[in-house]
Amino acid sequence: MCGRYEVHTPVEDLARQFEAALTPDAAALPLRYNVAPSLKVPVVRFRKRQREVAALSWGLLPSWSKDARMHRPINARADSVFDKPMFRNAIARRRCLIPADGFYEWQQGPGGKQPWHVGMLDHSTFALGGIWEYWAKPGGEPVLSCAVVVTDANELVAKIHDRMPVIVAPEDYDRWLDPELTDPMEIQRMLAPYPAEEMRAYPVSHEVNNANNEGPQLIQPLEQD
Numbered sequence: 001m002c003g004r005y006e007v008h009t010p011v012e013d014l015a016r017q018f019e020a021a022l023t024p025d026a027a028a029l030p031l032r033y034n035v036a037p038s039l040k041v042p043v044v045r046f047r048k049r050q051r052e053v054a055a056l057s058w059g060l061l062p063s064w065s066k067d068a069r070m071h072r073p074i075n076a077r078a079d080s081v082f083d084k085p086m087f088r089n090a091i092a093r094r095r096c097l098i099p100a101d102g103f104y105e106w107q108q109g110p111g112g113k114q115p116w117h118v119g120m121l122d123h124s125t126f127a128l129g130g131i132w133e134y135w136a137k138p139g140g141e142p143v144l145s146c147a148v149v150v151t152d153a154n155e156l157v158a159k160i161h162d163r164m165p166v167i168v169a170p171e172d173y174d175r176w177l178d179p180e181l182t183d184p185m186e187i188q189r190m191l192a193p194y195p196a197e198e199m200r201a202y203p204v205s206h207e208v209n210n211a212n213n214e215g216p217q218l219i220q221p222l223e224q225d
């Protein structure tokens with residue numbers, strides 16, 4: 001699954017890379033090496049005929065919810081995202097790109113769970129496949145939220161965990177963000193595991209286990225004997 005990721009590229013650079021306008025709320029987002037659920041994160045979505053980088057809370061709150069205190073899932077499984085009421089409207093019309101420089105997975109071992117950092121072989125920023133929602137209550141503040149779509153692990157990640165985030169290839173950005181593309185078969189083609197040969201993974205310190213820990217030391221390779 002995807003329970004933690006990192007995006008240390010400045011939001012101004014993200015806006016340039018994804019050719020998107022930068023909203024004021026997103027412009028104030030800090031660099032994060034340890035993104036945890038409920039935090040606001042930079043998200044690329046298609047609004048008013050253009051791409052924009054906005055700040056959304058990680059943990060999906062559907063528009064039909066009667067209570068903002070309900071459980072907010074951070075992941076949506078690719079094999080059921082079109083069927084579950086929680087996700088099916090968002091996957092059809094409200095897809096987004098969630099920029100990342102890496103994500104963390106935990107490998108079960110005899111001594112406990114070892115965290116791994118997973119990213120691109122060339123260390124480039126990439127886009128997790130996401131969905132987003134708008135929730136509003138009369139007289140209250142609206143809530144913009146998102147979740148990461150997860151799929152089967154590729155050959156690299158399978159050594160660590162059985163699932164991984166969907167990673168949208170740059171050539172598919174326009175199609176993924178297109179609200180007019182609602183055909184499940186066409187969307188499903190973009191939910192396949194990303195090619196393993198373009199990625200790398202290495203173990204990192206258990207410091208990342210604590211969501212309060214931050215800083216570039218969290219993505220440094222763990223020194224091993």
